[in-house]
Amino acid sequence: MARPSILNLLERKFILLLGDLFIVITSLNYFVIEAIDPQFISLKLKVVVISFGIISFLALSYILDLYNLQRTLKRKYVVSQAIYITALFVLTVFIFSLIVFDASFYIKHLLLFLILTPLEIALWRLFFVNVFRIIPTTKNVLFIYDNEDQSEVRRVINLIDGDEEETFYKVKLTYNINQLIGAKQNFLKATEKIDAWIINVENYNELPSDIEKVMLMSILKGREVISFTSFYENTYEALPIQSHNDSFYEILQLRNRKIRYLQTIFGFGINLTLALVLGVVFLLCLPFVWSFNLLFNRGPLFYTQKRVGLHGKEFKIYKFRSMVVDAEKTGAKMAAKNDARITPFGRILRAFRIDELPQIISVIKGDMQFIGPRPERKVFVNQLNSRVPFYNARHLIRPGITGWAQVKYKYGENLDDSVKKLEYDLYYIKNRSITLDLRIIFKTVTTVLFSRGV
Structure with missing residues (x-):
């Protein structure tokens, strides 16, 4: 039986972001209602402070790489990184409220906001890391290629596996397109333990029709089926110009576009x-x-x-x-x-x-x-x-x-x-x-x- 569908990189980042935002919004609400003297509280203050807080947290997170999962999934980074970035965030919100609204604060609740918010974010992220250590995080890949140069094939496999950075993909099976002809039965059995297909061939019309049917079955079962160009673009945010199958049309996808x-x-x-x-x-x-x-x-x-x-x-x-x-x-x-x-x-x-x-x-x-x-x-x-x-x-x-x-x-x-x-x-x-x-x-x-x- 195939493994259950595995969350991709974007989905994992989204879950992490949702947890962060829940804590941030809850903490900002506590800061406005409990930490600020009631005589300074108004609808304008609530909207401005909470909006500024969310924007400043997202900006600091992006600039300081808080959603780099290569670091986030490593325990030695997760707590320290979350604490110092969130500490910057709560200090920024406090200083902003002090300067813009000249507000006075209840020291006890202010300290709770300044101290507990970074700790809550750190604990949530530690929980996130431990959950993804239990459930599958890496997709088993079936790699189909047509290149006869084995050194080039190995280079591409290293890129999929993550030679220098974590990709959350791992090549488990490789098939040269010539091996697929007449291999439907064995091939079908082999794909049961596969989570993703990555195809790197020059002419997709050369794929045997039987294999295309197996590919369609995999898609219907929720498997990922993509070209190597798409994988590389999504993972590395770059285009694979050194691939032997580099096609001007596939890489740049030339088409008429309306003026942006x-x-x-x-x-x-x-x-x-x-x-x-x-x-x-x-x-x-x-x-x-x-x-x-x-x-x-x-x-x-x-x-x-x-x-x-x-x-x-x-x-x-x-x-x-x-x-x-x-x-x-x-x-x-x-x-x-x-x-x-x-x-x-x-x-x-x-x-x-x-x-x-x-x-x-x-x-x-x-x-x-x-x-x-x-x-x-x-x-x-x-x-x-x-x-x-x-x-x-x-x-x-x-x-x-x-x-x-x-x-x-x-x-x-x-x-x-x-x-x-x-x-x-x-x-x-x-x-x-x-x-x-x-x-x-x-x-x-x-x-x-x-x-x-x-």
């Missing part, structure tokens, strides 16, 4: 708002950077370079110079995280992302936007075009100061890293939305504040 008016308006609003904010920050930093550059980093203040932008056209990018003047005297070379060419003052600029501020000039000129693939130099674009399919697809939209690849992947130091980042760039181009843009903005804040990612 809300996305366009949102993008314009974000660019305008951040142009104003970062423009002011850039002007404020300019005299200080100029002064310190004169003392500790002699040479030009700005570094300019041609990059490839929208539709493959080159444009000039501006940065505060962080490397020695003759950094490329031996030829073009990608910057590395601990590059010896970076000056001591340049390291400070990079640590606080100050060197990126002059890119606001390219945004104002219309060559860049705030969210999009990072622009690359033509010499590297040419190398990558000859090596990677679809590389030019990243030039379908304007390049950005920050992007999905920047917040999801480490600092790019070579062409291999550029190939990996392309998977995230294409995912962004395919799934571009207001929600994804907001995720990138939040993750960029995390990157800057906590030195994650780039």
Whole structure:
């Protein structure tokens, strides 16, 4: 008998979120009714404080990665992570109420809110972890493929199993498409202990009709049946451009779409708002950077370079110079995280992302936007075009100061890293939305504040 249907990653996150929100809303209600002096309580205060509390909890949870199940399902992280994030949340709510409403508080109930809320969240999450240690959490996978290169097959299986991160999938059976012909009876028996099918073949029409019937039976029994491309996109939030079955149509799913008016308006609003904010920050930093550059980093203040932008056209990018003047005297070379060419003052600029501020000039000129693939130099674009399919697809939209690849992947130091980042760039181009843009903005804040990612 097959195992009962197993909750997928999204469903588990949703259950965890529901429990968190129940505790958060209950605690906020207690805070408003019991901890605040009744003479300050009004309908406006209740609505504003509870709404602010929910929004601040969700924002802190997202920025600080509270719903990363790879950590949440590990006991050594679950309590400590929940306590410090929830402690930040309750302190934020308390300070907000104090400043905005100038309220006074009953110390006993205030302390109960500040202390018990983090403990309740931690205990709920500990319970969640223990429950998922008892019930099945990993799906047994039947992997069907057509590749004769066994090293490539092994690489794909490692991606399904989670070579570097938890996927909650485990390949238990593998069949080459040629093995399926005439194997219906044994195949049918084998699929009884399978929770998911992952298919990685170039031509789905080659699947035997008998096997298609078994596949349909599995779907009717609640099993998951997906292509490897779909699995990779859902799990890694990237696109598998290095798969031997990479199809331009399957990966990007080219189709006519209506103009996304809300996305366009949102993008314009974000660019305008951040142009104003970062423009002011850039002007404020300019005299200080100029002064310190004169003392500790002699040479030009700005570094300019041609990059490839929208539709493959080159444009000039501006940065505060962080490397020695003759950094490329031996030829073009990608910057590395601990590059010896970076000056001591340049390291400070990079640590606080100050060197990126002059890119606001390219945004104002219309060559860049705030969210999009990072622009690359033509010499590297040419190398990558000859090596990677679809590389030019990243030039379908304007390049950005920050992007999905920047917040999801480490600092790019070579062409291999550029190939990996392309998977995230294409995912962004395919799934571009207001929600994804907001995720990138939040993750960029995390990157800057906590030195994650780039």
